Structures are given as C-alpha cells and as structure tokens.
Amino acid sequence: MTLEAREVAWDRGGRLVVDGVSLRPNPGETIGLLGPNGSGKSSLIRLLSGIARPTAGVVTLDDRALSAVPRREAARAIATVTQHADTAVELCVRDIVALGRIPHRGAFGGDHRADAEAVAEALERTGLVAKAGESWHRLSGGERQRAHIARALAQRPRELLLDEPTNHLDIRHQLDLLRLVADLPVTTVVALHDLNLAAMFCDSVLILKGGKAIAAGTPAEVLTPALIAEVYEVDAVVNMDESSGCPQIAFTPRARAAQSR
Numbered sequence: 001m002t003l004e005a006r007e008v009a010w011d012r013g014g015r016l017v018v019d020g021v022s023l024r025p026n027p028g029e030t031i032g033l034l035g036p037n038g039s040g041k042s043s044l045i046r047l048l049s050g051i052a053r054p055t056a057g058v059v060t061l062d063d064r065a066l067s068a069v070p071r072r073e074a075a076r077a078i079a080t081v082t083q084h085a086d087t088a089v090e091l092c093v094r095d096i097v098a099l100g101r102i103p104h105r106g107a108f109g110g111d112h113r114a115d116a117e118a119v120a121e122a123l124e125r126t127g128l129v130a131k132a133g134e135s136w137h138r139l140s141g142g143e144r145q146r147a148h149i150a151r152a153l154a155q156r157p158r159e160l161l162l163d164e165p166t167n168h169l170d171i172r173h174q175l176d177l178l179r180l181v182a183d184l185p186v187t188t189v190v191a192l193h194d195l196n197l198a199a200m201f202c203d204s205v206l207i208l209k210g211g212k213a214i215a216a217g218t219p220a221e222v223l224t225p226a227l228i229a230e231v232y233e234v235d236a237v238v239n240m241d242e243s244s245g246c247p248q249i250a251f252t253p254r255a256r257a258a259q260s261r
C-alpha cells in the first residue's frame, strides 16, 4: 500500500491538464514521470502531494482518499520538492533542512535528538555539511536544489515526490542525487526530462502526453525509438548497455526541412 492515483483528472481553467491518469507504485520503487513540456508532470505531482485536488478520480494513501487523511499524517508520510521553491526569509541551510521536521513535532515540541540526527544525515547525504551555516540567499541554484532535497530527506517520508530535481545540478550531482533517491527505502515519483537518467535510475516510467498516460513499464520496455518519436518528435537510437542492463538513448537531429513539415 502506498500513494496511488486512480483515474485522476484535473480541469485547470477549462482544460484537462491531467486526464484520467492512474499510478500505482510498488512500495519502495522509483517511478519516473516523463513527457514533453506541458504534458502534465508537475500537475500530476501536485495532485499526488495533495497541494491540489483532482476534479475527477482519487488520490489515495494506504487505500484512503488523501483528502480524508489528517494533514499532519499526510505531511509525515509525503515529502514534496516542487520546482522554483524559494524563500524570502533569511534562513541558513540547516534551518531550511530542519523545516522537514515540522510534521514530526507534537504540541510539546518533538524529539530533539531525532530531529538533529535527521537533519545531520540529510545534510551529509546531499553533500551540504560544509554549507550548513550558509545563508539561503548565498547559495547557487544547484545548492538550493540540494537543500530542498535535504529538507525532504530530513522529513523521513514514506513517499517522495520530486519535480525535476536535477535541473540545476551538474552531472556529478545529478548522478549522486538520483543514486541516493533510487537507494532510499522510499516510494519515489520523480518528474524528469533526461531520458538517460530515467533509464539508469527508475524502476519504471510513466509517459505523459497532453495530460494522458500513453505508456508505462520498465525503461527498457517503454523507451523505444518509436515511442520517443511519437512523444517528443525526435529521432533516437536506443542501445542496451550490457554492463548496466539499461537502455542508452542517443538523439539524432532531424533535418530542418523535416522539422518544419
């Protein structure tokens, strides 16, 4: 049992930006949400997180409608890192990461030792120990992104929702972050643009186009040249990497005349 979407739809301003999508992760697996710009990845993550409610269908947590789960319980179970998360307040990295502990605090405060341990571990795992005292406003885009991931890890959630977590990261930190996420004993739904990263780190992928789920399965099953051409309108060659068993995708540019057809 875990966080599930059952035939969810979201009418946003008169248009279905998510249109009858179901997602049923196995506990502990990493699911990649893939699809072109505007295909509904962020919208689906918002529905799964409870930030928005579906106009049809239901999101469930352990078979209960998420909308009926007490807020604190949902906040303990689900951690979300959205795009463009920012703060105007003067906080240091450690303060940001400690925000992840708020759902665990009771009326009389929380377990301070557990909080400190969770924050320290999250800083360590995201490579931010040396930056712990640094002001948020002095961080680079990639460091901010890692601080948000650290906040989510400090929450020690069961379900992790990540919206393009690698978009500001250099290649080493992209690989480190997705390795970390894939190895966590946490069910993760991650929106990604990089198909090779999805192939390397996701147990399964769900492909969205125009708000609809058009394919789902393991990366090797789904990421075929035909599917990539249909969804992204680009030509690709897909080879199986013998050592990792993952598909590797190389893109071939289309001639200008073909593009404008």
Ligand SMILES: Nc1ncnc2c1ncn2[C@@H]1O[C@H](COP(=O)(O)OP(=O)(O)OP(=O)(O)O)[C@@H](O)[C@H]1O
Pocket: 012, 013, 017, 035, 036, 037, 038, 039, 040, 041, 042, 043, 044
């Ligand atoms: N506030 C809004 N009101 C109405 N429609 C919106 C709003 N925000 C986004 N949309 C629309 O919802 C659709 C899906 O957007 P969404 O951000 O979920 O896509 P995405 O797959 O995450 O895109 P990207 O890869 O560009 O981040 C888009 O067509 C977008 O224009």
